[in-house]
Amino acid sequence: xxxxxxxxxxxxxxxxxxxxxxxxxxxxxxxxxxxxxxxxxxxxxxxxxxxxxxxxxxxxxxxxxxxxxxxxxxxxxxxxxxxxxxxxxxxxxxxxxxxx
Amino acid sequence: xxxxxxxxxxxxxxxxxxxxxxxxxxxxxxxxxxxxxxxxxxxxxxxxxxxxxxxxxxxxxxxxxxxxxxxxxxxxxxxxxxxxxxxxxxxxxxxxxxxxxxxxxxxxxxxxxxxxxxxxxxxxxxxxxxxxxxxxxxxxxxxxxxxxxxxxxxxxxxxxxxxxxxxxxxxxxxxxxxxxxxxxxxxxxxxxxxxxxxxxxxxxxxxxxxxxxxxxxxxxxxxxxxxxxxxxxxxxxxxxxxxxxxxxxxxxxxxxxxxxxxxxxxxxxxxxxxxxxxxxxxxxxxxxxxxxxxxxxxxxxxxxxxxxxxxxxxxxxxxxxxxxxxxxxxxxxxxxxxxxxxxxxxxxxxxxxxxxxxxxxxxxxxxxxxxxxxxxxxxxxxxxxxxxxxxxxxxxxxxxxxxxxxxxxxxxxxxxxxxxxxxxxxxxxxxxxxxxxxxxxxxxxxxxxxxxxxxxxxxxxxxxxxxxxxxxxxxxxxxxxxxxxxxxxxxxxxxxxxxxxxxxxxxxxxxxxxxxxxxxxxxxxxxxxxxxxxxxxxxxxxxxxxxxxx
Numbered sequence: 001x002x003x004x005x006x007x008x009x010x011x012x013x014x015x016x017x018x019x020x021x022x023x024x025x026x027x028x029x030x031x032x033x034x035x036x037x038x039x040x041x042x043x044x045x046x047x048x049x050x051x052x053x054x055x056x057x058x059x060x061x062x063x064x065x066x067x068x069x070x071x072x073x074x075x076x077x078x079x080x081x082x083x084x085x086x087x088x089x090x091x092x093x094x095x096x097x098x099x100x
Numbered sequence: 101x102x103x104x105x106x107x108x109x110x111x112x113x114x115x116x117x118x119x120x121x122x123x124x125x126x127x128x129x130x131x132x133x134x135x136x137x138x139x140x141x142x143x144x145x146x147x148x149x150x151x152x153x154x155x156x157x158x159x160x161x162x163x164x165x166x167x168x169x170x171x172x173x174x175x176x177x178x179x180x181x182x183x184x185x186x187x188x189x190x191x192x193x194x195x196x197x198x199x200x201x202x203x204x205x206x207x208x209x210x211x212x213x214x215x216x217x218x219x220x221x222x223x224x225x226x227x228x229x230x231x232x233x234x235x236x237x238x239x240x241x242x243x244x245x246x247x248x249x250x251x252x253x254x255x256x257x258x259x260x261x262x263x264x265x266x267x268x269x270x271x272x273x274x275x276x277x278x279x280x281x282x283x284x285x286x287x288x289x290x291x292x293x294x295x296x297x298x299x300x301x302x303x304x305x306x307x308x309x310x311x312x313x314x315x316x317x318x319x320x321x322x323x324x325x326x327x328x329x330x331x332x333x334x335x336x337x338x339x340x341x342x343x344x345x346x347x348x349x350x351x352x353x354x355x356x357x358x359x360x361x362x363x364x365x366x367x368x369x370x371x372x373x374x375x376x377x378x379x380x381x382x383x384x385x386x387x388x389x390x391x392x393x394x395x396x397x398x399x400x401x402x403x404x405x406x407x408x409x410x411x412x413x414x415x416x417x418x419x420x421x422x423x424x425x426x427x428x429x430x431x432x433x434x435x436x437x438x439x440x441x442x443x444x445x446x447x448x449x450x451x452x453x454x455x456x457x458x459x460x461x462x463x464x465x466x467x468x469x470x471x472x473x474x475x476x477x478x479x480x481x482x483x484x485x486x487x488x489x490x491x492x493x494x495x496x497x498x499x500x501x502x503x504x505x506x507x508x509x510x511x512x513x514x515x516x517x518x519x520x521x522x523x524x525x526x527x528x529x530x531x532x533x534x535x536x537x538x539x540x541x542x543x544x545x546x547x548x549x550x551x552x553x554x555x556x557x558x559x560x561x562x563x564x565x566x567x568x569x570x571x572x573x574x575x576x577x578x579x580x581x582x583x584x585x586x587x588x589x590x591x592x593x594x595x596x597x598x599x600x601x602x603x604x605x606x607x608x609x610x611x612x613x614x615x616x617x618x619x620x621x622x623x624x625x626x627x628x629x630x631x632x633x634x635x636x637x638x639x640x641x642x643x644x645x646x647x648x649x650x
Contacts, residue, residue, distance in 0.1 A: 001640070001647045009646035013634045020190050025188050031179045035342055036174070048312025048639040053331040056175030057310065057391040060183050065384050068189055075373050079636060086370055086436035088649060089637040091199070093368045 012082045019074055023067045030060045103638045108465035115285050115469045123278045141372050147378025149279035149435065150322055150362050152286065152381055156478035157230070158238025160286060161471050162534035164393035165449030171329075173336040174394070177535060178387050180346040180542075182380060184353025187550075189376030195557045195633040196368035197448060202364055203485075204357040204549060205493045211556045213626060214564035215498060220571050223491040224548045225357045227575070229482040229489075232541035233358075235534045236479040237520075237527035242447050242534075243471045244424040252423045253528050259475070261525030266476055267483035267516050287385055289470020293454045293463055294389045297396040300457060309390040314395045321402050330398065337594060344599030345539065351605055352542025354548035358478075358485040369636055397453040405456060406439040413437065415620055416455040420448060425589060446533040486519045489514040531586075539598040540582055543593030546606020555612050560630040566616030574608025 015067070034041065037050040046054045144501075146379065146483060159181065167174035192283040201207040201482030205225055237259050245255030298307035299587035301314065319329040329333045366372050403411075410430045420426035428442040430436070444452070450473065454464045491512035496503050530537065548571050555562040555570070584590040595602070621627070640647045 001649055004639070004646050004648045005443060005643070006646050007636055008590050009639055009641075010171040012636075023186065023190065024176055024349055027183060031183050035176075035179075035339065035346065038339070042331070042333060046312075047309070050315075050331050053172055053175070056172060059388055060179045061384050064182050064186060064294060065377070067186060068373075068380050071190065072373045072377045073277055076370065077371065082509075083495070083648075084636050084638055086368065089368045089370065092117065092649065094157055 005028060008082070012078065016075070016079055019071070019078075023071060026063065026067060030063045034060065102437050104461050104464060105247065105249075107461040110470045111469045112472055113461075115473060116579050118281055118285075118343040119278050120195055122281055123275065124475045124562075125509065137299070141364070143374035145276060145280055146362075146366060146371070146375045146380050148283040148382050149276045150359075150375060150379035150384040152279040152283035152361055152477045153481050154359060154478075155283075155286060155474055156538065157236045157471065157475040158535050158538035158566055159272075159386060159634035160237045160445055161242060161450050162235075162538070164390045164397065165446035166172050166535045167394035168398045168449050169446050170336045170558055171189070172331050172333045173342055175391065176342050176345040176393060177349065177539075180349025181353065182384060183210060184345070184350035184374055184386055185380040185383075186363055187350055187354035188359070188363075192360065192557060193363040193372040193376055193554055194358060197363055197366060197369055198633050202361075203488060203493065204360055204553070205489055206244075208552060208556065208567065209493070209497075209628070212564040212567050212622070214568070217564050217567050217571075218493055219498060220568060221549075221552070222489040222542070223574060224571060225489040226486050226494075226519075226542045227359060228356065228548070229485045230313070230519060230545060232358075232538055233479055233486075234473045234530070235537040235541070237524050238266075238530040238537065239355065239447070239534050240472065240475045240479075241527060242423070242451060243427065243468055243475070244452055245425075246419065246448075247468060249419050249422050252425055255423070256524060260520055260527075263476065263479045263483070264517050264520040269489075269522070279477060282477045283382065286470040286473045286477075287382070289466045290386050290393075290450075291389060292485060293457075293459055294469055294523070296454070296463065297400070297457055298392070301396055301399060305607075307396070308388055311395045313394040314399050318395060318398055318402070328331045330395075332422070337596065339597050340593035343597045344468055344593075344595045344602040347605075348546045348599055349539065349544050350478050351546040351550040352544075352601060355545035355553060357489075357549065358481045358541070360553075361481075361485065378428070385508050393450065393453070396450050400442070400453065400457055401442065406437060406442060408437055410435055410437050414456075415454065419455075420452055420518045423448070424453070424590040434589040446535065449472075483516045490515045498597040517626065536598055538598075541547030542600035543578050543582060543604065545599065546576065546601030547574035550601075551605055551608040551612055554638045555609070555616075557630070557633055558617075559613075561621055561626040562612060563618045563619060563622045565619045566614075570608040570612030573611040574604045577607040578604030 028042060034055040041055070042050045044051040049057070056086040102428040125281050163177055163220065166177060196207060199211070202208055203225075205218050208221040208309050209215065224560055237256055240259030240263065241252045241256030243255070245252035248255070295305055295308045298310050299305055304310035316330055321329055323330045333339075363372050363375065366375050389591070413428065417426065417428055421428065425445040425448045428437055429441055429443075431439065438499035451467060454467050486507045490510050495511050496508050502508075532540075551574060552567055552571055556567065557585040580604050582597045585595070592603075628641055629642070635641060635646065638649050640649070
């Protein structure tokens with residue numbers, strides 16, 4: 001165990017949270033935002049659908065899936081930047097769950 | 101006994117045999133190299149297993165029918181039941197994984213160092229999972245009722261026996277590979293009829309691209325009949341109801357004990373975020389298809405069934421009328437079945453459409469097997485959540501810490517049997533459609549665990565008094581609103597029972613924060629443990645310093 005600067009650990013935490021806030025803003029726009037403006041959007045057509053219907057049936061869900069994969073990729077990148085070793089985590093993680 | 105009955109039964113039994121075979125095969129393997137096999141499941145397979153756990157009778161049997169009945173307003177279920185995975189994967193899953201606890205009540209008991217909190221959390225787990233399982237039993241009643249051509253009530257009774265046996269048999273649940281098989285069965289069973297219908301109606305094998313024009317045509321048909329268009333927003337409820345329901349389903353996803361439990365078994369925080377991404381991709385396959393299923397079903401009913409002569413209705417109508425879930429009445433007396441004379445329960449749309457569209461005995465049997473996989477895999481998980489909350493968290497940790505393994509196992513089994521019987525009793529006269537019953541379970545999770553866990557993980561100042569007050573107030577407000585809206589006709593901004601979670605969550609967040617601030621902060625040790633959840637496994641926070649394992 002080596003002591004590291006708390007500033008560095010907090011930078012890790014902040015960087016992850018910044019991305020998370022961005023994801024949540026996009027998440028809110030494609031779901032809550034579209035519902036709030038459903039009436040004006042219903043005049044626009046996309047692929048045969050009125051746009052508000054398309055977003056509810058496919059669009060929002062597609063964005064959710066993309067955001068989760070982007071989060072997983074970006075999360076791995078941030079871990080690498082801060083020198084987090086996945087194998088090490090796995091070894092530590094194995095010890096923490098109590099088996100019942 | 102007709103061909104359909106035999107084909108459906110054979111497919112259902114064959115899939116059951118497959119699950120049992122995989123369970124037995126893997127159990128032997130897993131004991132030999134316990135940890136490696138148990139925790140080393142790659143996120144992609146774990147994602148499928150989460151999908152099977154997640155997609156219940158509500159998703160499989162109920163959702164497309166609900167969308168068909170509600171039109172655009174039903175899409176709150178599509179966005180709500182998927183958008184919650186972002187809350188879960190970003191806000192809770194990795195952090196709960198790092199905490200190392202095994203169940204939600206256990207995390208709450210440890211985080212707040214309080215036995216009272218543990219008991220209340222265990223009781224909330226039981227209430228939520230119990231409500232959820234009523235929906236599953238009601239779903240199995242629809243499937244079994246159709247299979248044996250009996251009343252859905254009798255079907256539910258058979259389902260109760262089957263599910264109690266399945267869950268008490270235990271072992272099968274929690275074995276990832278069985279759930280992977282269940283996922284594959286249920287997704288194939290769902291996609292095959294949608295693809296066939298798409299080919300039949302539009303000539304395009306990709307329903308996700310082709311049903312746009314059908315949605316447009318449904319709007320035209322509605323206009324001709326003088327009804328509001330299928331895709332018109334907020335016809336069946338207010339905009340606020342849509343938003344409240346969507347929030348309730350999202351936050352509930354992040355607060356459901358049996359779903360969170362799945363993330364405790366991944367290997368690391370990294371595996372937790374990848375599992376969340378894969379899970380939503382696999383779940384999304386069904387959710388992308390449900391609105392297409394709904395549109396094709398409605399199109400077939402409106403163009404091929406409505407308008408036919410009552411005396412010449414095809415054979416499928418009789419079998420479904422026998423289950424008590426379909427009504428055809430020639431109220432106008434002109435000998436022709438009109439669209440408004442066809443009363444079809446939400447819950448039979450998915451099961452009945454393959455018959456109506458004449459997709460053949462094999463496809464119909466496959467859909468029945470998929471529906472059973474969905475109802476059983478989720479019901480098993482729910483009943484185990486109930487029994488572990490009682491047998492482990494309450495009986496063993498509070499009532500009798502000296503109980504032997506055998507006593508705990510017996511208490512667990514008895515809990516499962518009693519819970520199934522009680523849930524079955526309620527399901528005999530289901531208080532709502534499957535999706536609606538399940539939405540109440542989500543409302544309860546939104547009003548209780550969502551605020552408790554978010555504050556427990558992200559706010560170190562939240563203390564046991566705040567948590568207990570928050571849980572009780574959230575539970576009380578949600579339950580009161582559900583009953584007041586359903587039976588008393590009381591609503592705020594047109595928000596009905598299914599959107600109750602939004603009020604529970606607001607009340608619980610406020611109570612938790614106010615009571616926590618008004619009372620003593622938690623000990624330094626607890627606050628340090630909460631800060632520790634911010635960092636990956638390799639970093640440890642202690643006494644204001646961060647240490648890293650090299």
